[in-house]
Amino acid sequence: MFVKECSLGIDIGGTKIAAGLVDRSGHVLKQQTYSTPKESKDRILDVLRETVITFSNLAKEAGYNINGVGIGTAGQVNYDIGRIISGTSNITDWNNIPIIDYLKQYTSLPIYLDNDANTFAIAEYVFGEARGTDNLIGLTLGTGVGGGVISQGDLIRGEWGGAGELGHMTVNMNGPDCNCGSKGCIEVYASGTGIANRMKERLENLESTDLTEELKVYQGNRNQLTSKEVFSWYEAEMPVAKETINLAILALSYGIVNMIHTFNPSVIVLGGGLVREREWIATTIQEHIQHKGMSSLIGTVDIRLSKLGYDAGLIGASSQVWFQK
Ligand SMILES: [Zn+2]
Incomplete structure (x- = not known):
């Protein structure tokens, strides 16, 4: 048989x-x-x-x-x-x-x-998406931001296996506190939780005259707000939602430049519920990183979206x- x-x-x-x-x-x-x-x-x-x-x-x-x-x-x-x-x-x-x-x-x-x-x-x-290369980084964007680095065909594990916590790379020393104990990590801007939290801060600071009807619903009920709403408002071109998502993508882009400088990968694959079927996020990051960091390293990196699905x-x-x- x-x-x-x-x-x-x-x-x-x-x-x-x-x-x-x-x-x-x-x-x-x-x-x-x-x-x-x-x-x-x-x-x-x-x-x-x-x-x-x-x-x-x-x-x-x-x-x-x-x-x-x-x-x-x-x-x-x-x-x-x-x-x-x-x-x-x-x-x-x-x-x-x-x-x-x-x-x-x-x-x-x-x-x-x-x-x-x-x-x-x-x-x-x-x-x-990274078949055929031995140097890649995988980033998972969901509730948090996770990372895994394969260098010369080996997964980088560190002393006991804890290496690769790329979501806790600081991109702003003066940024919001992160639950890891540090500040301004990629995760506080670009995770589902981070996007919702940054949007809540913006809501707190909005003048009541700037609140649309849909935002007023969440003004008194901010804990109900998730990244799902923020993305749908982004797609509807609401300015505060656009600022929040643009900041998430910018934080991720600077983080990715740090990763490229550190590991010299040829492919970075983005996965997780936050980016699924949002090819534009990979394209936008690819454009952002061209103008940041060392061109010899940045120029050879492809940012790709995972196709592994659910x-x-x-x-x-x-x-x-x-x-x-
Ligand atoms: Zn952190």
Whole structure:
């Protein structure tokens, strides 16, 4: 019987856990999603265990051979020992958990664990927009801003796996406080949360005569405001929304120039819910960076939008299995 090689990818997010069998070309063969349990980390580990067992059986029935399990998660991961170091506030108790050791009790497959921005960069390298280059940066723009750097074909991990927190690169020393402890990070301008917060500040400072009817709704109810509204107002050419989005793109552009100076990549791939299907963001950043920084380094960089789509997290998690050397 023909046996198809695949990997099992598991993407752990704050609201859902996506799991699936993904082939060597990045095509999802079978997948399931589960709600992320809110009760405790033990319930999350239960879901991971059930996922590994369920998909091992599914693969056997379908004639697929699983080569390994790749897990991506929000938070910081100690890659060497396969442990979440500090998670995200979106996932209950998601700290200091030896995920790989736990799952080894239930499967003999090789297991890889990394943070979801690193797995995004790996997926773009193995399956996506950065195939064919060994020097790339992946940036995920969603609730926060994550980064992963592949240099000369290797993912830069640092001392224990924490390298690549590119969203916490400061682009304005006098900028707003960031939850990382620093100030004026890319994330406070260009993440979904950052865009909403910067828009809220603008609303506070607007004269009441400048408030349109749609803005008045949020004036007394600012916590309801998200980046989704800001983008739709931007598209409707509302001046304060345009200022907010333009600032986000400018902050990201200066950050990207810093990254180019540091890593000399040839491709930078933008992904995540904030930029999905917004090709104009990649084009605008490509134009911005031409006039900033060293032309010898800037001139050879392509800014591209990820095409991995809604399954990017799952595909990214699975890609680790093909990346190991
Ligand atoms: Zn920060």
